[in-house]
Amino acid sequence: MTGPAWTEDALVAGVLAGDRRALARTISLVEDRAPEAESIVRRVYPSTGRAASVGVTGPPGVGKSSLVSALVRHVRGLERTVGVVSVDPSSPFTRGALLGDRIRLSDHFLDPGVYIRSMGTRGHLGGLAEATLQALLLVDASGKDVVFLETVGTGQSEVEVIGIADVVLLVLMPGSGDAVQALKAGIMEIPDVIVVNKMDHPSAQTKLQEVRSIVALDPDRKRRPRILLTDALRGEGVPELWEALVTRRAELEERGELAERRQRNLSGEVETLAVARLRERVREAMVGDAAVGAAVERVTRRELDPLTAVSLVVDSVTGTG
């Protein structure tokens, strides 16, 4: 799969040296689930953990990719290298974009200090989570100073990969009523920093105040996120946003919470990926195990209750059947 020019050793060396083609090639191997991909990730793993990672989440259409694009420009201005991994199916990084955004992105594509990668949603979500973690580790190992992980999020942990980032930025817009309600109801996790993007909209200030009043309910002042207004397309508020992200990360580090959080994140990631693999085994059992298939069939005829079928599936997967 690696072709004559790229042995596994060459890819490992290339990734560690920050070679863009080696990085791109390896992430493609990851997406193709090529056996050498896992081995490469294993070999570069001790060189990870140096990048500052920022998870960027929020409902579709709020301008997450434009904001990431603006942040990339700002961070490049500070002479730091940047990686972007996007797993948002509604994102222009992932899906193709309007002309304006394309131009914006292609600026970065020509910059050797920036590596942008969108993760295809061709596999199911489980495989995607695993591929995304691997991509993130590879970009980290390639020596990028900052890595942005962009995912769409409308509440709970649909795409659980966001949990791997050092700090999490939630992007909202003036129309984000549902996300604000979800924060209020306590069913959306409080992030580190919140941005209300499209600050020129007449109701942006109202939304800002609304979010502030919800966040102020948390008695633990340390945990309260900073809340800012931005206009991603014009770059307004972007330096302040970057400052807020850097400050939050530094505070976490000072209090020893960053190391703790990273441990928790990695352990959570191991759990998520193990469950994703077991989900695949469940699907295989439901199709490939004749006894299990027959049981599910009987459930749909109301002859066998679903919980007995669930036990059969679990037994088939765990080898206790």
Add this chain to the structure above:
Amino acid sequence: MTGPAWTEDALVAGVLAGDRRALARTISLVEDRAPEAESIVRRVYPSTGRAASVGVTGPPGVGKSSLVSALVRHVRGLERTVGVVSVDPSSPFTRGALLGDRIRLSDHFLDPGVYIRSMGTRGHLGGLAEATLQALLLVDASGKDVVFLETVGTGQSEVEVIGIADVVLLVLMPGSGDAVQALKAGIMEIPDVIVVNKMDHPSAQTKLQEVRSIVALDPDRKRRPRILLTDALRGEGVPELWEALVTRRAELEERGELAERRQRNLSGEVETLAVARLRERVREAMVGDAAVGAAVERVTRRELDPLTAVSLVVDSVTGTG
């Protein structure tokens, strides 16, 4: 656990006879994970499938419970019996409510033709999904004509139980910008019927038009949901909403799609619950299996890559380690 007055046989007979106390007692056993609960569900399962089930989903704060309450009143006026199972942590059915809603709910509590049950979120989500399916089957077996399943949903299948319903109603409000964007981006599944609640809000009509234009993009006319305006608190639009739900279900039945959908739902539910059980096993392995615990520990020290740890966890759970 069942106490002297309630043997397992008595509970089975009670549930099948529509006895409210037997039903309540059995669902409590389900929530407590008492061993006899599964046996009772197994025994009543052949009597399920008669109720028309309606999944009610939508972001928090849009008025789902008020709307369910209004629908219950309407359906009772048609002399049909009703069950409500709520798994929305932000719902007054589940969490306690404002005085107005309480009075509204207690009306129904006194009506022997209505059974309302909120599922506690005391367990984790996996256990909750299993308990909710069991509760739904028990209410169905108790002979209720209609069962509403209320869950909070802001996009993808956080609480996957909604997938078990015959028809799905998505409730939005004029401020539901994020949910509308999620529909537009194709990351939220198109339901059978969509309601814009709080119809007196000045932007309700605008939101209705916005949703209509998104839905009209689907070339398959049969799949396009009906979209209505309601005011749950005043009961406006509720008879029309009920009519839309009944009509959609009848159309599905006529085209033979209801049976297909129920088969797919049950099979999907078996998968979901099997994965939920395996997730528990993963958590147990990460805490209880010393080798796995040590591996995860080494991951957080960057000595062992996460994917190797994932393989160890999966091997531990599947007994191949």
